[in-house]
Amino acid sequence: MLPKLISAIVLTVLPLANGVEAQAASSQNQTLSEVQIQEALEGIANTFRQWPEAPLYHWPEEEGLEYESVMFPSEDGVPLEGWFFPCKGSNKVLIMNHPRLFNRAGLPSHIEPWNTLTAPSGNNIDVNFIPDYKILHDAGYNILTHDFRNYGLSGRANGVLYSGGRYESRDVIGSIRYIRSRPDTRNMTLGLFPRCMGGNAAFHAISRLPEEFEGIRVIVTPQPISANMSTRVDLERRGIPLSYMEDLDKMVFWRTSLHLEQYSPIPAARSVTIPTYIYQVHDDINTRPKDVQAIFDAIPIPEKKLFWIENTTRRWDAYLHFQQQPEDILAWLEKYMN
Structure with missing residues (x-):
């Protein structure tokens, strides 16, 4: 079961959409039968309910x-687990x-099994978020970071499905309420640093x-994404006509x-009135810049x-960007958090 699941996610979450690889895949997929196309669509749809869960591979002691x-409830009561990093003398806190x-x-x-999942797109690298917390802590920020529902050590909910931020938004509300309920943080200046699905x-x-x-005061978010765009890119890579998007939509539903279309954050973004910094790998092969x-x-x-990250197609490079080049983002945070 796991090899089939990983194979499906390799093709769905991390599509190969550039250069020779894409052309070769397209050429091969021109001969796909209707049965093969339907099987591919089923595999894509299944990834909205199934994925290999990762351990907490890194811990704060490393830095x-x-x-x-810490433990606190989501808006709907799902138990969330996380870490709180206190910064003595600071009156600023970020939720990540x-x-x-x-x-x-x-x-x-x-x-493994994430190497097999991510290698086709070049994303088979260790992404360690602990240095991000170290940089922000040393810059004078208290930090709360947590696992979303259905990830890490947080509770399972909603049939363990990926909702593109809809149900996960309840965890965002829970984290804000938690910070505002702690005696030591309730009066602090508050900002958000959510990543991708978190954005x-x-x-x-x-x-x-x-x-x-x-x-x-502020939002910093790398790589928000629309699943209706990433799945379209996936079909293009496979050489499956985009007319099958309707079939795929039904399977996901x-x-x-x-x-x-409900996985797109664009309608929700129209409600954002908080200063927002977005950064993104421009040539990310999982999506298109226009999204x-x-x-x-x-x-x-x-x-x-x-801010566009250039000269790479590797999506994971954006998740390492802050710890490699933090200056511009720190300046943005300082502008609005002080």
């Missing part, structure tokens, strides 16, 4: 960080979370409960009760910035 292991497949520690893509979740949360975000541009353009305020 000498003091921390608390993670992309799909990952958890608060990162993703050990360099070992989608933050946008959905803002669109549902804008009053919960009053007083939040049968598994999740959500249509692919991220559309998400950015939907944010209806001038206090926003879109």
Whole structure:
């Protein structure tokens, strides 16, 4: 079962959409029978309910960080687990979370079964989020980071499905309420640093409960993504006609009760009125630049910035970008958090 699942996710989450590889795949898939196409679509749809879960591969001790292991409820009561990093003398706190497949520690893509999953797109590297927390802590921020529902050590919910940020938005609300309930953080200046799926979740949360975000100063989010775009890219890579998007949409709906268009964060982004910094690998082979541009353009305020990471097609490079080049993001945070 696991090899079949990994094979499906390899082709779905991390499609090969560039250069010779894409041309070769397209050429091979021109001979796909109707049965083979339907099997491929079923495999894609199944990944909205199944994925290999990752352990907390890295821990704060690796960077000498003091921390608390914390537990708190999501908006709907799902138990969430995370780490709180106190910063003595600071009155600023950031809430951070993670992309799909990952958890608060990162993703050990360099070992199995994640190596097999990520190698075709060049993403088979160890993504360690602990250095991010170290940089932000040393810059004067308290930090709360947590696992989303269905990831890491947090509770399982909603049939263990991927909702593109919809149900995960309840965890964003829970994390904000938790920070505002702690005696030592309730009066602190608050900002958000959600990643990928976490960015989608933050946008959905803002669109549902804008009053919960009053007083939040800033958002920094790498690589929000629309599943209706990433699945389209996947079909193109396989050489499957885009006319099959309707079939795929039905299959996803049968598994999740959500249509692919509902996985786009663009409508929710229209509700964002908090200064927002988005950064993205421009040539990321999982999506197209126009999707991220559309998400950015939907944010209806001038206090926003879109930074493109160039000279790579590897999506995971964006998740390492902050720890390699933190200066611009730290300046953005300082501008709005002080």
